[in-house]
Amino acid sequence: MTNPNHPFLAACRREKTPYTPVWLMRQAGRYMKEYRKLRAEFSFLDLCKRPDLAAEITVTPVERLGVDAAILFADILLLLEPMGVPLEYTKDDGPVISHPVRTGADVDRLKELDPDRSLPFVFEAVRKSRAALNGKVPLIGFAGAPFTLASYLIEGGGSRSYIHTKRLMYSDPGAWRNLMERLSRAVVQYLNAQITAGAQAVQIFDSWVGCMSPEDYQKYVSPHMSATISGLTDGIPVIHFSTGTAGLLRLIRAAGGDIIGVDWRVNLDEAWQQLGYDVGIQGNLDPAALLAPLDEIRGKVGEILRRAGGRPGHIFNLGHGVLPDTPVEHVIAMVQAVHELSAR
Ligand code: CP3
Numbered sequence: 189m190t191n192p193n194h195p196f197l198a199a200c201r202r203e204k205t206p207y208t209p210v211w212l213m214r215q216a217g218r219y220m221k222e223y224r225k226l227r228a229e230f231s232f233l234d235l236c237k238r239p240d241l242a243a244e245i246t247v248t249p250v251e252r253l254g255v256d257a258a259i260l261f262a263d264i265l266l267l268l269e270p271m272g273v274p275l276e277y278t279k280d281d282g283p284v285i286s287h288p289v290r291t292g293a294d295v296d297r298l299k300e301l302d303p304d305r306s307l308p309f310v311f312e313a314v315r316k317s318r319a320a321l322n323g324k325v326p327l328i329g330f331a332g333a334p335f336t337l338a339s340y341l342i343e344g345g346g347s348r349s350y351i352h353t354k355r356l357m358y359s360d361p362g363a364w365r366n367l368m369e370r371l372s373r374a375v376v377q378y379l380n381a382q383i384t385a386g387a388q389a390v391q392i393f394d395s396w397v398g399c400m401s402p403e404d405y406q407k408y409v410s411p412h413m414s415a416t417i418s419g420l421t422d423g424i425p426v427i428h429f430s431t432g433t434a435g436l437l438r439l440i441r442a443a444g445g446d447i448i449g450v451d452w453r454v455n456l457d458e459a460w461q462q463l464g465y466d467v468g469i470q471g472n473l474d475p476a477a478l479l480a481p482l483d484e485i486r487g488k489v490g491e492i493l494r495r496a497g498g499r500p501g502h503i504f505n506l507g508h509g510v511l512p513d514t515p516v517e518h519v520i521a522m523v524q525a526v527h528e529l530s531a532r
Contacts, residue, residue: 189323190321190324190325190326190327190388191322191323192224193479194210194256194325194326195207195208195256195387196209196211196256196257196325196326196479196503197326197388197389197425198422198500199447199500199501199502199503200389200425200427200446200468200503201425201446202467202500203478203500205500206531206532207462207526207527207528207530207532208493208496208503208504208526208530209256209257209326209501209503209504210255210256210258210503210504210505210522210523210526210527210532211255211256211257211258211374211503211505212249212253212255212279212505212509212510212519213259213505213506213508213509214430214507214509215249215253215255215259215510215519216245216246216248216259216261217509217510217512218512219510219511219512219515219516219519220246220248220249220252220516222247222248222252223248223517225363225531226244226245228242228366228474229290231277232263232277233277234262234430235261235315235366236262236263236266236309236310237309237364238309238480239309239312239313239315240316241317242260242261242262242309242313242316242317243261243313243316243317243319243320244320245261245315245516246258246259246260246317246320246321246327246336247320247321250321250324250325251353252516252520253516253519253525254520254523254524255325255429255523256325257318257328257389258325258327258328259327259328259330259381259391260310260313260314260317260327260328260329260330260387261313261317261381262310262313262330262383263334264298264331264332264337264393265283265332265337265340266307266310267272267301267303267307267331267337267375267378267522268285268337268340268341268398269306270299270301270302270303270305270306271298271299271300271301271370271374272297272298272299272507273285273287273289273298273341274287275284276429277286277334280347281495282345282347283345283346283348284344284345285340285341285344286343286344288342288343288352289341289342289367290352290356291360292363293331293362293365293505295357295363295366295367295370295530296366296466298367298370300370300373300374301373301377301378302377302444303374303377303378303381304352305337306477307322307378309382310378310380310381310382310385310386311382312385314329314382314385314386314387315385315386317386317506318385319388322474324464326385327388327389327391328387328388328389328390328391329379329382329383329386329387329389329391329394330382330390330391330392330393331375331379331382331390331392332375332392332393332394332395333375333392333393333394333397333398333407333416333430334367334368334371334372334375334402334410334411334412334413334416335368335394335396335397335412335413336394336395336396336397337371337375337506338353338364338367338368338371339353339396339469341354341367341502345384345458346505347396349397350396352359354379357404357408359410361408362405363412364408365368367413368408368409368412369415371412372412372413372415372416372419372449373419375392375464376419376420379392379419380419380422382419383420383421383424383479384421387424388424389424389425389426389427390420390424390425390426390427391426391427391428391429391449392416392417392426392428392445393428393429393431394409394413394428394429394430394432394440395429395430396408396430396431396532397430397433398430398436400435400436400441401430402435402436405436405439405440406439407430408438410442413428413440413443413444414442414443414444417443417444417445418444424443425444425446425447426445426447427445427447427448427449427470427503427507428440428443428444428447428448428449429448429449429470430449430450430451431451431453431507432451432453433450433451434450434453434459434491437450437454437459437462437463438462438463439466441462441464441467446467446468446506447467447468447469447470447503448463448467448468448469448470449469449470449471449500449505450469450470450471450472450474450507450515451471451472451508451509452471452472452473452474452477452506452507454472455495456469456471456472456495456496456502457495457497458494459472460496460499465499465501467501467503468501468503469496469501469503470503470504471492471504471505471506471507472505472507472528473488473489473505473506473507473512473522474488474494474506474507475506475508475509475510475511476506476511478506478510478511478514478515478518478519478522479513479514479515479518480513482518482521485518485522485525486521486525489504489522489525489526489529490529492504492523493526493529493530498530498532504526504530510525
């Protein structure tokens with residue numbers, strides 16, 4: 189059992205904590221030699237499909253870095269294959285979908301997700317991670333947001349301009365709505381199954397929604413994000429994360445979430461003021477700052493904590509995932525700096 193008053197869970201409820209809790213997106217990844225060693229032997233997907241190894245990768249950063257939460261080792265794209273869209277993780281280009289969704293007929297061919305049947309290894313990894321964490325820190329489950337998943341499905345991989353995504357959205361709004369509703373249902377099923385298996389908070393990654401105008405966000409994204417968040421099991425904190433969304437913060441907050449994740453392109457105090465203090469905030473150190481010398485890192489941590497003003501409901505994190513080149517000692521120093529400089 190994790191203590192329900194653990195600083196991470198208390199911060200999710202905007203309660204006072206003895207120090208600001210901290211974890212890092214992609215805290216389990218290629219910058220860590222323990223991970224690279226396993227990756228030399230297994231493919232990324234094999235690691236995701238082996239609950240014993242996924243749990244080991246989930247727990248290692250907690251022990252190594254001293255962070256206040258674990259995030260499940262998995263990926264936002266795992267649910268695409270059981271929805272009928274095979275994908276590959278290539279070495280250099282990231283995920284690649286060779287038959288992307290481009291038409292209404294493609295959308296209609298997608299299958300409903302039955303997560304317990306098709307992704308049992310994810311939930312077994314949740315149970316094994318909880319057992320291995322043994323109550324030390326809470327476990328965060330996660331999924332991609334409908335928009336970010338749709339962008340991968342339609343583009344066939346990462347993108348700069350999201351041209352195919354926007355073309356479908358504008359030219360066939362019915363197909364777009366159908367796609368977003370299907371993805372929203374899948375994400376709700378998937379996250380609720382993670383929660384049933386033992387996830388104590390969930391983060392929804394809308395990593396690429398910053399490419400949208402406020403008007404289009406409201407029209408094409410927001411209803412589906414609201415439906416997703418309101419479909420989740422009550423009482424489990426939801427972190428709503430995105431990047432490049434300084435101009436969308438009010439709309440993002442209105443779509444839902446207990447904690448709003450922000451990146452480093454906005455000052456944390458200005459972001460929080462716009463969001464309102466009746467919601468928590470997560471962020472927002474530039475991941476590249478971890479390449480700086482240690483005293484510089486400490487200074488930047490102090491600056492973010494100053495902007496948070498000691499208000500309850502701040503969870504310290506990077507503004508996006510740890511970069512593969514990051515020295516692990518710098519991550520450890522950052523976590524220590526957060527704990528020391530925020531102690532109250
Ligand atoms: O945060 C964690 O430590 C938990 C694990 C986690 C992974 N992916 C493992 C992973 C999480 C939370 C994710 C989320 C994810 N996956 C997102 C949202 C976050 C973000 O970065 O915006 C997205 C967009 C993906 C899709 C994805 N998966 C991409 C674009 C890539 C390739 C590029 C990259 O950063 O490696 C992946 C592969 C992936 N997911 C790796 C890991 C550890 C690297 C795989 C490898 O070992 O080669």
